[in-house]
Amino acid sequence: MEQILRDTGLEQYTDKLKENDVDDLLFFKLLDGAAGSTEERLFAEIIPSVGHRLKIITAAREGDDNSVNCGQEPDKEEHVEITFVTFNPLFDIKQIILNSDEDKGTANGMNVLEEISRSSLLTSDTKTLIKRRIVNFLVKNYSYHPSKEVKENLAKCVAMQLFQNLNCEQQKNIENMFYRKSEVKEKTKKKNSASGLIEDRLKHLRRKRNVTKPRKPESCLEITKPSEDEEDKKSWLRYTSSPLNQVAEYMAQTFRLRSEELKTNDLLTTLNEWPRLIDTTGMIDLDFSIRYPDKGDMMLHKWTCISNQIWKYAVKTRANIHGEIGISKNVEEWSKDEINSGSLLLLPYLFSKSAYTQDGKKRRRITGAHSPEFFVQFFQRNEDLEEFRLAESVRTQPFVICIGNLKFLDIQQAFVMVERRLIAAESFVKAVDLCFKIFYVLELKFPEECKSVWEFFDCTVFQTNKVRSSSSSVLSLSSQITMDEGLNED
Structure with a gap:
C-alpha cells in the first residue's frame, strides 16, 4: 500500500489510511470495489479526489500485471519493489479464527495460529480446527451453497495467509487440500466433482441440517440483462430506505429484475441485494400482490370465517390441546379473539400425522x-428471543415467532424470522400471512416439518394454484371449510 502511494506521489494519504485501520488486505479490497459497492463508497470517503483514486487503482493494476510469478527468478537488471498476489483476497483467515475463539470463549484458535507461525506444519488437529472455523464463517455469511469462486478464494487465503513461509508449490498443495x-478429465471427458476439506465439511453440514440445493433456472433461456435504469434504482434501494413512497415506487419498477435474479441467487444473496424486502414495511406484500393480483388481502377477509370452522372441528374431534399443544x-371456552389466533396453533397438531423430517438418511415422523x-x-x-436469533443458524426458511405465554393463549408481539432477520407484524394472524407471502415472494420451499x-393456507385462503398435489390431511380439513356457511354465521 505504502509503495503504491509513493510511486504515485500520493504519500499524503498514508496516515489517513492507517488512521482508518486499512492494511494491505483491506487496501486491495477497497481498490477492487464494484461500482456502487460499500467498498467504493468507503474508498471515496478516504480519498475524495477522483483523479487520485484513478491513479492509485491504475498503479495497483499495473503492478499486478508486472508482478513476479511464483518460482521464477526476476530479471537481475530489473529492481522489483513489490509483488502483488494474483487474486483479490476476500477473507482475513486469522481474524476469522480469532473471532471464533472469542465467540466460543477458548484460545484453541490462537494456539493453532502460533503453532503454524513457528513450524508451518499442518497436523490433523490443525486441519480440523481451521476447516471447522472457516466453513462455519462461510455458511454464516455465504449460505450452505457458496459459489465455487468464493470457496476457491477461501482456500487461497488459507494457504497464502497462514503459510507464508512455504514456497509457492507447497502453498498450492495446501490450497488444493x-x-x-x-474438472473435466481429458481421457474420459468425465467431470470430477469439487473436493477438499471445505467441500467435504459443507456436504456434511448440508446432510446434517437437511439443507436442499438452491433453485436452478426453470429454463435454459438466457436471463434478460438489467437495464441501466433498473440498475440505478436497485443501487438506490440498496442504500436508501426513505421516503417510503419512493421506495415502494422503485420496488415496483424493479420487480422484473428481482424476479430474474431469484432464478439463480440463493436466499442470503437475495436479501443482501434487496434489503428493503425485509426491513421496509409492506414490500413483501407489494411483491406478492404483483405476482398474485387480488390475492394480497385474502387472509384479512377470510381468516375469521376459516378459524371459526377449524375451532368447531377441534371441538368435534376432541383435540387434546393441553396434552399435545400446551x-x-x-377449547370449548375460547373467546372470539382466542379462536382467531388459537386456531392457527391447532393446525400443526391437526396435521401432525403427515409431518416428517429428515434424520440423516431416515425419514422420521414429527409428533x-x-x-x-x-x-x-x-x-x-x-x-x-434476541439470544435465540443470534444463535439460530440451522433454519433458512421463514417461520413465525411470538412473545407471550402459549399456556394462556397470551400473544403480546409477533414476528417472522428469515435468515436471522426479524420482521415485526401487527398481530399473530398478520405474521402468518407475511410468512406465507415470503415463501412465495422469495420462491422458497415449505419445510417438511410443517409443509x-x-x-392448507394455499388451498383454503390464497388459492394460488401453485400447490399441485396437497396431502390427504390437507384435503380432508379443507373439505370441512365452507365459506358461505361461515360468512352467514358471522
Whole structure:
C-alpha cells in the first residue's frame, strides 16, 4: 500500500489510511470495489479526489500485471519493489479464527495460529480446527451453497495467509487440500466433482441440517440483462430506505429484475441485494400482490370465517390441546379473539400425522407435541428471543415467532424470522400471512416439518394454484371449510 502511494506521489494519504485501520488486505479490497459497492463508497470517503483514486487503482493494476510469478527468478537488471498476489483476497483467515475463539470463549484458535507461525506444519488437529472455523464463517455469511469462486478464494487465503513461509508449490498443495474445483478429465471427458476439506465439511453440514440445493433456472433461456435504469434504482434501494413512497415506487419498477435474479441467487444473496424486502414495511406484500393480483388481502377477509370452522372441528374431534399443544384453557371456552389466533396453533397438531423430517438418511415422523415449533415458536421475553436469533443458524426458511405465554393463549408481539432477520407484524394472524407471502415472494420451499400447514393456507385462503398435489390431511380439513356457511354465521 505504502509503495503504491509513493510511486504515485500520493504519500499524503498514508496516515489517513492507517488512521482508518486499512492494511494491505483491506487496501486491495477497497481498490477492487464494484461500482456502487460499500467498498467504493468507503474508498471515496478516504480519498475524495477522483483523479487520485484513478491513479492509485491504475498503479495497483499495473503492478499486478508486472508482478513476479511464483518460482521464477526476476530479471537481475530489473529492481522489483513489490509483488502483488494474483487474486483479490476476500477473507482475513486469522481474524476469522480469532473471532471464533472469542465467540466460543477458548484460545484453541490462537494456539493453532502460533503453532503454524513457528513450524508451518499442518497436523490433523490443525486441519480440523481451521476447516471447522472457516466453513462455519462461510455458511454464516455465504449460505450452505457458496459459489465455487468464493470457496476457491477461501482456500487461497488459507494457504497464502497462514503459510507464508512455504514456497509457492507447497502453498498450492495446501490450497488444493482445502478446495479443488471440479474438472473435466481429458481421457474420459468425465467431470470430477469439487473436493477438499471445505467441500467435504459443507456436504456434511448440508446432510446434517437437511439443507436442499438452491433453485436452478426453470429454463435454459438466457436471463434478460438489467437495464441501466433498473440498475440505478436497485443501487438506490440498496442504500436508501426513505421516503417510503419512493421506495415502494422503485420496488415496483424493479420487480422484473428481482424476479430474474431469484432464478439463480440463493436466499442470503437475495436479501443482501434487496434489503428493503425485509426491513421496509409492506414490500413483501407489494411483491406478492404483483405476482398474485387480488390475492394480497385474502387472509384479512377470510381468516375469521376459516378459524371459526377449524375451532368447531377441534371441538368435534376432541383435540387434546393441553396434552399435545400446551394450552391450558379448554377449547370449548375460547373467546372470539382466542379462536382467531388459537386456531392457527391447532393446525400443526391437526396435521401432525403427515409431518416428517429428515434424520440423516431416515425419514422420521414429527409428533403432535413437536410439530408446532416448526411453524411458530414462543418466547416469554424479548431477551430470550434476541439470544435465540443470534444463535439460530440451522433454519433458512421463514417461520413465525411470538412473545407471550402459549399456556394462556397470551400473544403480546409477533414476528417472522428469515435468515436471522426479524420482521415485526401487527398481530399473530398478520405474521402468518407475511410468512406465507415470503415463501412465495422469495420462491422458497415449505419445510417438511410443517409443509401441510402452509399447503392448507394455499388451498383454503390464497388459492394460488401453485400447490399441485396437497396431502390427504390437507384435503380432508379443507373439505370441512365452507365459506358461505361461515360468512352467514358471522
